[in-house]
Amino acid sequence: MTNLLAMAHRIIRQILRDKRTLALLIIAPLVILTLVWYIFGAKTPEPKLAVINYSSSDYLSAFKKSDYLRMSRLEAVQALADQKIDAYVDLKDPVHVHLEGSNPQRNGIAMTKLQKSMTKVQKISINKLKNNLTGVIHQQQKAIAAQKQAMQKMTETLRTYAPGILTSLPQQQASGNSNAPKAPQKVELNVSYLHGNDNLNTFDAFGPAMVGIFVFLFIFMIGGVSFLRERTTGTLDRLMASPIKNYQIIWGYMIGFGLFVIVQSLILTCYLVYVLHIYNVGNLIDVLIIVFILSFSALSLSILLSTAAKNELQMFQFIPLVIVPQVFLSGLFPIDTLPRWVQLIGNLMPIHYSTEALRNIMIRGTGFSGWGFDGAVLLGFSLVFIVINILVLRASRPLAV
Amino acid sequence: MTYPVKGEHLYKKFKKQVVLDDVSITLNEGEIYGLIGPSGSGKTTLVRILLGLEKADRGEVQLFEQKPTLNAFRSLGYMAQSDALYTELSAYQNLDFFASIQGLRGKEKKARIRAITKSVGLENDLKKSIDHYSGGMKRRLSLAAALVHEPRLYLLDEPTVGLDPLIRKEIWLLFRYLRSKGATIIVTTHVMDEVTQCDRVGLLSEGHLIAQGAPKDLMEEYGVSSIEDVFLAKEETRK
Numbered sequence: 002m003t004n005l006l007a008m009a010h011r012i013i014r015q016i017l018r019d020k021r022t023l024a025l026l027i028i029a030p031l032v033i034l035t036l037v038w039y040i041f042g043a044k045t046p047e048p049k050l051a052v053i054n055y056s057s058s059d060y061l062s063a064f065k066k067s068d069y070l071r072m073s074r075l076e077a078v079q080a081l082a083d084q085k086i087d088a089y090v091d092l093k094d095p096v097h098v099h100l101e102g103s104n105p106q107r108n109g110i111a112m113t114k115l116q117k118s119m120t121k122v123q124k125i126s127i128n129k130l131k132n133n134l135t136g137v138i139h140q141q142q143k144a145i146a147a148q149k150q151a152m153q154k155m156t157e158t159l160r161t162y163a164p165g166i167l168t169s170l171p172q173q174q175a176s177g178n179s180n181a182p183k184a185p186q187k188v189e190l191n192v193s194y195l196h197g198n199d200n201l202n203t204f205d206a207f208g209p210a211m212v213g214i215f216v217f218l219f220i221f222m223i224g225g226v227s228f229l230r231e232r233t234t235g236t237l238d239r240l241m242a243s244p245i246k247n248y249q250i251i252w253g254y255m256i257g258f259g260l261f262v263i264v265q266s267l268i269l270t271c272y273l274v275y276v277l278h279i280y281n282v283g284n285l286i287d288v289l290i291i292v293f294i295l296s297f298s299a300l301s302l303s304i305l306l307s308t309a310a311k312n313e314l315q316m317f318q319f320i321p322l323v324i325v326p327q328v329f330l331s332g333l334f335p336i337d338t339l340p341r342w343v344q345l346i347g348n349l350m351p352i353h354y355s356t357e358a359l360r361n362i363m364i365r366g367t368g369f370s371g372w373g374f375d376g377a378v379l380l381g382f383s384l385v386f387i388v389i390n391i392l393v394l395r396a397s398r399p400l401a402v
Numbered sequence: 403m404t405y406p407v408k409g410e411h412l413y414k415k416f417k418k419q420v421v422l423d424d425v426s427i428t429l430n431e432g433e434i435y436g437l438i439g440p441s442g443s444g445k446t447t448l449v450r451i452l453l454g455l456e457k458a459d460r461g462e463v464q465l466f467e468q469k470p471t472l473n474a475f476r477s478l479g480y481m482a483q484s485d486a487l488y489t490e491l492s493a494y495q496n497l498d499f500f501a502s503i504q505g506l507r508g509k510e511k512k513a514r515i516r517a518i519t520k521s522v523g524l525e526n527d528l529k530k531s532i533d534h535y536s537g538g539m540k541r542r543l544s545l546a547a548a549l550v551h552e553p554r555l556y557l558l559d560e561p562t563v564g565l566d567p568l569i570r571k572e573i574w575l576l577f578r579y580l581r582s583k584g585a586t587i588i589v590t591t592h593v594m595d596e597v598t599q600c601d602r603v604g605l606l607s608e609g610h611l612i613a614q615g616a617p618k619d620l621m622e623e624y625g626v627s628s629i630e631d632v633f634l635a636k637e638e639t640r641k
């Protein structure tokens with residue numbers, strides 16, 4: 002037990018004295034997350050659009066002057082080529098849209114805006130149709146009224162001259178405005194959210210995955226390298242030639258780093274929630290627990306992989322192998338449509354579970370029922386890695402039993 | 403007579419290269435044993451096998467007359483050929499850690515650290531970070547870390563390499579003092595004047611222990627005036 006504490010104590014001292022590592026652990030994730038927040042959390046930019054052939058068009062009212070520049074065809078073609086506008090709309094019937102098209106994201110926002118205008122165009126053309134129809138109806142109604150008058154006159158004449166005939170005729174109801182158009186129906190949808198709200202931006206959705214990725218990445222790098230150094234400088238041999246037990250070495254690492262992980266994840270989550278105002282309806286403690294368990298798996302995995310590395314460079318070569326696939330399969334991007342085997346690989350990745358758990362906590366606000374399973378899987382990963390680590394150490398100490 | 407460490411018929415291969423070929427070595431309690439041989443002859447490998455850091459392909463090692471156990475490591479001080487220190491930590495923190503995992507506590511630990519740093523001449527540089535240590539200072543601190551818990555058996559891999567003659571002399575004085583208290587020391591070395599200070603030497607050449615004995619006896623036996631010449635004479639008779 003005292004060996005374990007001596008081990009943990011030494012690691013804490015090492016990190017505390019190494020200001021760079023400390024900064025990398027605590028400050029670097031904050032800086033990067035802030036950057037990501039600006040990128041994904043920013044308001045979507047306004048598309049730049051124009052209309053041409055508008056002067057004689059009935060649809061112009063759908064294209065507000067504040068949103069659409071008025072241009073001649075020549076100007077618009079030139080502006081599109083110079084990327085000064087994202088798209089222009091030719092209002093000559095039938096309406097045609099010309100997109101710049103080189104940037105899918107800008108295409109997207111231009112199309113969203115255009116679609117809004119196009120629904121208005123549709124409304125206008127429907128109204129036009131309706132107006133035409135009501136004109137026809139009016140004329141018919143007039144004709145009917147005239148007929149009615151004629152009939153009336155006829156009945157009156159009949160009444161005076163031959164009242165007996167009238168009783169056999171069906172009584173015509175005094176018709177009001179029965180075929181007048183009804184009030185137009187609202188076109189917009191009423192949307193209600195089971196989780197989150199319409200203010201949820203990309204960063205809010207990415208946030209939980211991001212927390213996992215950064216905690217994992219930094220713990221992986223620092224933990225892996227410090228254990229690797231233990232091997233390459235020969236201090237591990239010194240430990241191996243001392244009465245310290247294998248599990249004390251590994252758990253000493255877990256405890257020593259664990260302390261910094263608590264501090265790191267506390268700062269990181271508080272920063273996200275209170276400074277960047279990431280959407281969070283869950284319990285902060287739950288978030289911390291998941292982050293903590295995740296970093297355990299990162300640390301134990303990095304210690305394991307450091308066995309297979311001969312130097313720092315080789316350790317960092319694991320990052321594209323271990324971290325990058327996790328970023329893509331962690332739930333940052335939808336993976337439902339990927340082939341089955343890719344999804345299976347995703348299921349073997351710690352960040353996959355932390356993302357799932359953190360989403361449940363932060364966006365869906367679920368309690369233990371929402372993250373218990375994922376937390377257990379993460380713990381399972383850590384335990385498996387720790388056991389393998391202890392066995393690997395035992396193999397490098399062949400005589401002592 | 404007890405044997406602090408004993409290796410019998412050790413055989414070790416790295417890939418296809420035979421590094422140790424049927425080496426048997428037994429240390430007597432209270433002696434300084436010098437392991438000498440050219441670079442690559444297998445000195446480090448032999449020491450690591452005696453420690454249990456490496457497993458011999460064949461042969462057997464005994465520490466304090468039994469199969470090595472973790473408990474036996476408590477009575478053992480190892481200094482590797484590389485310095486093996488935590489460069490982020492100060493000298494004191496390094497010694498503090500190594501003393502702790504060897505089971506030293508509290509006042510006793512502090513007293514031992516003070517005593518050992520004095521013996522290696524680092525008592526004024528304890529607060530310094532290892533980053534700011536010179537090569538020789540690191541070597542001495544590394545030695546101190548192996549001695550701090552006062553073990554009964556020392557395995558020191560080139561403990562004096564890179565040190566100036568004055569400090570080297572003092573360190574050998576320390577070794578003789580430790581021996582006088584009953585400790586057993588095995589050192590590997592290249593320095594010939596150190597060889598003559600050993601009680602016994604073992605000559606290792608290409609994985610074979612070609613000669614073993616007190617330096618004086620060896621020189622007499624081969625009729626030469628230095629251990630280097632013993633090497634040459636032995637090589638000649640082998641050919």
Ligand SMILES: Nc1ncnc2c1ncn2[C@@H]1O[C@H](COP(=O)(O)OP(=O)(O)OP(=O)(O)O)[C@@H](O)[C@H]1O
Nearest residue numbers: 416417421439440441442443444445446447448483
């Ligand atoms: N881990 C290893 N893998 C492969 N070969 C090794 C390994 N360790 C040592 N060797 C080889 O074993 C031989 C003996 O190495 P060793 O380190 O024991 O020599 P040494 O006598 O200590 O040399 P020096 O005086 O230079 O320290 C060398 O040829 C070396 O290349």
Ligand SMILES: [Mg+2]
Nearest residue numbers: 445446447483
């Ligand atoms: Mg060597």
